[in-house]
Amino acid sequence: MGTWLGIAFTICFLTGLWSHLQQTTPGWLTLPVDPAWLYRVTQGVHVIAGTAAVPLLLVKLWSVYPRLFLRPPRGTGALALHALERLSILALVAAAIFQLASGLTNIVQWYPWAFSFRATHYAVAWIAIGALLLHLAVKWPAIRAAYAREGGTTVPLGSSESAEDARTRRSVLVAAGVAAGLAVVLTAGQTVPWLRRVSVLAVRSGDGPQGLPVNRTAAQAGVARPTGWQLEVVHGDTRRTFTLDDLTALPQTTRVLPIACVEGWSRSAEWTGVPVRTLLAMVGAPASSEVHVSSLQTRRAFGTSDLPPAFAADPRTLLALRLNGEELDLDHGWPCRLIAPNRPGVRQTKWVTRLEVRT
Numbered sequence: 001m002g003t004w005l006g007i008a009f010t011i012c013f014l015t016g017l018w019s020h021l022q023q024t025t026p027g028w029l030t031l032p033v034d035p036a037w038l039y040r041v042t043q044g045v046h047v048i049a050g051t052a053a054v055p056l057l058l059v060k061l062w063s064v065y066p067r068l069f070l071r072p073p074r075g076t077g078a079l080a081l082h083a084l085e086r087l088s089i090l091a092l093v094a095a096a097i098f099q100l101a102s103g104l105t106n107i108v109q110w111y112p113w114a115f116s117f118r119a120t121h122y123a124v125a126w127i128a129i130g131a132l133l134l135h136l137a138v139k140w141p142a143i144r145a146a147y148a149r150e151g152g153t154t155v156p157l158g159s160s161e162s163a164e165d166a167r168t169r170r171s172v173l174v175a176a177g178v179a180a181g182l183a184v185v186l187t188a189g190q191t192v193p194w195l196r197r198v199s200v201l202a203v204r205s206g207d208g209p210q211g212l213p214v215n216r217t218a219a220q221a222g223v224a225r226p227t228g229w230q231l232e233v234v235h236g237d238t239r240r241t242f243t244l245d246d247l248t249a250l251p252q253t254t255r256v257l258p259i260a261c262v263e264g265w266s267r268s269a270e271w272t273g274v275p276v277r278t279l280l281a282m283v284g285a286p287a288s289s290e291v292h293v294s295s296l297q298t299r300r301a302f303g304t305s306d307l308p309p310a311f312a313a314d315p316r317t318l319l320a321l322r323l324n325g326e327e328l329d330l331d332h333g334w335p336c337r338l339i340a341p342n343r344p345g346v347r348q349t350k351w352v353t354r355l356e357v358r359t
């Protein structure tokens with residue numbers, strides 16, 4: 001159980017770190033534009049590993065809780081080691097429970113707490129991984145002995161484990177494995193297309209308008225269907241405005257790109273619109289420009305985003321006007337929304353009003 005949990009938490013930590021860097025990109029990091037599906041896969045794996053870890057953690061806690069009531073050892077050295085071990089376990093268990101619980105509430109978009117999910121989930125991830133490493137270090141002799149003794153799942157004759165204990169232990173392991181597998185199969189369809197129909201517990205596998213789920217509706221974002229909408233493209237002193245008819249009259253590009261929400265669902269769709277680089281050229285800006293994107297949104301976060309130069313220059317990065325062959329639904333960002341390869345959903349800004357070249 002410990003090995004499985006260790007693997008699940010390591011996967012969650014690494015993919016979570018990646019997601020954090022994708023959302024708050026430090027100056028020294030240049031994110032790759034390719035492969036277009038990379039973020040979709042890393043974030044899908046993050047949520048799948050976290051979901052599998054829930055039953056594993058429950059079984060692990062159930063299997064070790066009697067040890068809480070063991071008598072502490074005698075002797076200062078042994079007692080100090082024991083106290084250290086217990087402290088690391090307290091930090092590990094608390095952090096692990098917090099990460100899985102907050103991750104689950106995030107997937108179902110339920111935020112009952114006032115703290116920022118992202119900042120807290122990220123900070124506690126370091127506590128969890130640190131406590132895990134400390135736990136491994138403290139327990140290393142026991143872990144090594146266990147692996148050496150078992151060399152597989154069978155316990156050699158003459159060990160202290162009775163045949164019945166071994167059977168029970170094996171059934172618990174199998175049950176935990178089955179529970180983890182079920183948890184994954186019942187939810188992973190929100191990101192794995194061929195599991196869509198079996199994942200009856202997936203929160204966001206249901207279709208939204210135009211075959212794509214909606215993460216935040218226009219009403220939730222405080223956006224009403226605009227009249228007299230215009231797009232503004234700004235580069236230094238050069239400023240051009242485009243009506244929807246102007247944009248529609250420009251050469252259109254069609255691309256298949258995924259929306260990959262940090263909340264664990266993802267879905268591929270066919271987008272049609274004007275490449276951002278075309279609009280940049282029309283205000284005399286180089287294709288490789290950093291672009292600040294703003295929207296009509298008046299309420300809550302995610303109303304703006306920044307497009308790094310390599311993304312702005314990529315011909316697949318569109319100001320999309322159409323989705324799966326139809327004019328964008330208001331909830332998908334009508335009149336136009338940003339769509340770029342390998343980018344978290346939160347940065348695929350809807351209801352765009354303005355592109356400003358950062359100089």
Ligand SMILES: Nc1nc2c(c(=O)[nH]1)N[C@H]1C(S)=C(S)[C@@H](COP(=O)(O)O)O[C@H]1N2
Nearest residue numbers: 213214215216261302332345346348349350
């Ligand atoms: N202006 C604005 N754009 C936004 C959001 C938002 O809240 N406001 N949500 C983002 C998030 S979190 C996701 S996952 C995608 C989802 O796009 P969809 O609702 O069209 O599927 O839109 C992104 N664009």
Ligand SMILES: [Mo]
Nearest residue numbers: 261262345346
């Ligand atoms: Mo999202």
